[in-house]
Amino acid sequence: MNHIVEAIGNTPLVKLNNVTDGIKGTILAKVEYFNPGNSVKDRMALKMIEDAEKAGLLKPGGTIIEGTSGNTGMGLALAAIAKGYKCIFTMSDKQSKEKQDILRAVGAEVIVCPTNVAPDDPRSYYSVARKLNQEIPNSIYPNQYDNPSNSAAHYETTGPELWQQTEGKITHYAAGVGTGGTICGTAKYLKEQNPNIVTVGLDTYGSVFKKYKETGIFDENEIYPYKTEGIGEDILPKNVNFDLIDLFIKVSDKDAALMTRRLAKEEGLFVGWSCGSAVYGALEYAKEHLKEDDTMVIVLPDHGTRYLGKIYNDDWMREQGWL
Ligand code: PMP
16 A cells, blocks of 8 residues: 555444344444545545646645544645645644644644634534635535535445445445535435435534425424534535435434443444444434335544543543433
8 A cells, every 4th residue: 555545445244243132133333444544535525626727727836724523624634745735724622632633633724613603603613614714725524415426425435345244135224424425425326226225414402404304394383402523414515415315313412422331332343423323323214114124324533532531531421410
């Protein structure tokens, strides 16, 4: 390998054995922390940069500016090192301190912005990223929410990997929804192979997706602060194609946190918080709907190290009243 970014993709698919009591069928986890940046977002970060280069938008010595909860930033930073670009990331202040430190460790500049302001507020991490992009010459703002390269990365890699790894046996596919790139890119590929595959999107309380899917209404009352990192939104990203997501299930911060800790202890999967959301919600669905011959794949987006100060810290868990 000439560079670590060549190690992106081809992550293992691992059977869940102990958190699946009372469920018929096979539950497999796509363990995305095996990517070099330790998350699923490496896939789309590299693709967004390569597509920007091909389109002539990113030139040597350029700067990549993005609003990111951390994982996209890590992927972009690795790709930037491989290709000689600078990175500036804006992040909301609810994200783990670890995520900021990790991004600084790989050479990025990080600007922390307030979480509880509207997306169009000039202080929001979306607005600050956009403004920097206007001010800094030879910079690009990939905008993972609306950039089609995001879904395309999963259409080209995650989808085919799952189809091959399950030898076409996959019947259900579940993933948390943030930008929507992971679930929709993968689902598009899988549904082209077998239109009967059911896709389950995991959402949070405090996010607009589920209600929008069920009613077509963008309901601002659905928006309130929550703690799970990386999934749920207060906007409708262009990468969320509601036609490709058959249903949404909302998972609470607490249920997600407790399931994440079970995954570490009972499956040996030391994964991030949204992995607990994905597994908790997907298993709720599986309990009712899965049959003996069904195979469900659940995406586990990132690694547990990024949450040592939160869900893997017993004092923090007690402060939340969750232990
Ligand atoms: N979990 C984590 C930890 C994430 O960082 C993200 C990315 N926002 C997701 C889940 C959701 O992935 P996507 O943006 O592809 O919908």
